[in-house]
Amino acid sequence: MAFTLVSFHAHPDDEALLTGGTLARLAAEGHRVVLAVATDGEAGAAASTYRADGHLADHRRDELGRSAAALGCARVVRMGFPDSGWSRSEQPPEGSFSRLPVAEAAGPLAELLREERADALTIYDPAGGYGHPDHRQVYTVGLHAAQLAGTRLVLEATIDRVLIRRLIRLVEAVPGVLPDVHAADYDAAYTARRDLTHRIDVRRYPEAKRLAFAAHASQASSDEGARTLSLLLKLPPWLFRQVLGREWFVEHGRPPGEPLDDLFASLRTSP
Template identity: 45%
Template structure:
């Protein structure tokens, strides 16, 4: 049994890019811990989402949920003032935040840390901060690091499908295609379709997000309402880039979760 610590920015993030991975690891008997940087409170969402996070994590088989103590930095162009007694995560000192995360890694004797790619997925300021903090914490502790991402060509295809289905989607598809990672950088591809139902249920547990307003909520509602087989096709694969101790990607090794075998890329 190994211990996997998944570091995320917001309460609903553990499901989206790594929910299947976490569910599979838990089902295989590994200890799974989720660490979130923020508690889901910002100017537009004034109530904590901790209970929803705990419910969602329990569905995935997560054994422990930890909050680093920062406030959500929000989605808008402006970075809101810090709330009383807390700091927006985007303003946090990277070294201080990394030491908070490193303390959890030491306490859990973590074998593996999951973070985000350099663009923070779709570029949210808190996600980019997760990338920076996770890399520093991995160096401080010597913990193996995988960064959650998606192949850029897959992102482009998903955007086309979403628009073909006339699902409200206001993100710039071309910009998204420049974020995430090129296919050549992906080191781990996991087929998690067997856990798609659990992943979808965990997403539905985030009631505040699913029932909220805005473009993200619209996308989440569609994902929650999709028939399970269709959801499995859309969200049944997850991707990672393994990072070396020197901070550079390791694109030479491909790991297939279906077969458990590794192969060298040429």
């Protein structure tokens, strides 16, 4: 049986990093995958060549299209909300996605869910992964939209906290690689292993995931220092497959237990 999934994300490149392998696998298995992105990522970081004349959003829109094609998405919907930017000390600008009333921001997503007759929706965990305000808003807005549309299955795309902290500690051990990344910042980030409901094996789809990463060239660029995406793209194929060969989710309403490898397991067993 084929299902329709709407995968809701905050910025172009989030879809590749958190769910790229899962989206590629579902598309290859014959399901309809619809990618919905709240912002065009115009406030994101990038090398000055991409930011010249305020055209970063244009670059990121094009990159999103190439990434979606690599993953086999049937449709891409850009909602065009203003990007909130990312700062641990400053409040996002008035009118940006993270500061919009939830009902207002949820309207277009609820409409999309109804139009697609979506069986499932992916959002983020309540912490927004590492805490980005737009990511936290994806969680809140996504829940509200699913309730409005009556979407049966809601899953939080996340990362096993044990594994992300282990990876960050390895990065910290190499001075200067990602100097602003610290394991202590991930004590409450993403999701505790005991709370995960799905661990999706995507090791058969590393090339699609790598192509999606590579599509987001602006997000691998920097005027100084390395970016996470650029470091991941430098991994040899065997290590890329090993490090990025699984993706994690928390299904709303399902008690934690041995993580499932079927994102739609609940739909297959429900009346």
